Amino acid sequence: MKFNREEQETVITFDAKKGRWTFYSCVPSHVHSFIKNPILNKEKIKVLTSHEGKPTSIKFTVENSLVTKSFLKKKRTLSKEHKKALQNGMNKKRVQKTNL
DSSP states (O other): OOOOTTTOOEEEEEETTTTEEEEEEOOHHHHHHHHHOTTSOGGGOEEEEEETTEEEEEEEEEEHHHHHHHTOOOOOOOOHHHHHHHHHHHHHHHHHHHHO
8 A cells, every 4th residue: 555645654653651753654665765774673663554565554663762772862063164174175176077
């Protein structure tokens, strides 16, 4: 069973009492990412629906320690100097391409 865009969702819930996260997804890119994730135990991923042999919705539960280490990441912040250096590097590449 395929889901149209209006029906696609990924839901993440946390059970504070048990210290576990439960994931449900029927977004194709999320389903694929979760299944291919080497950290997750494949036996614990329950395939709820599939289409042409490929899973279209899944559900699984993981311990709190797994989520904080591999799922929730701090956003990378760049200093002004680092941003400027990256911009200068990109400008050099553009100049080199136009000179070819």
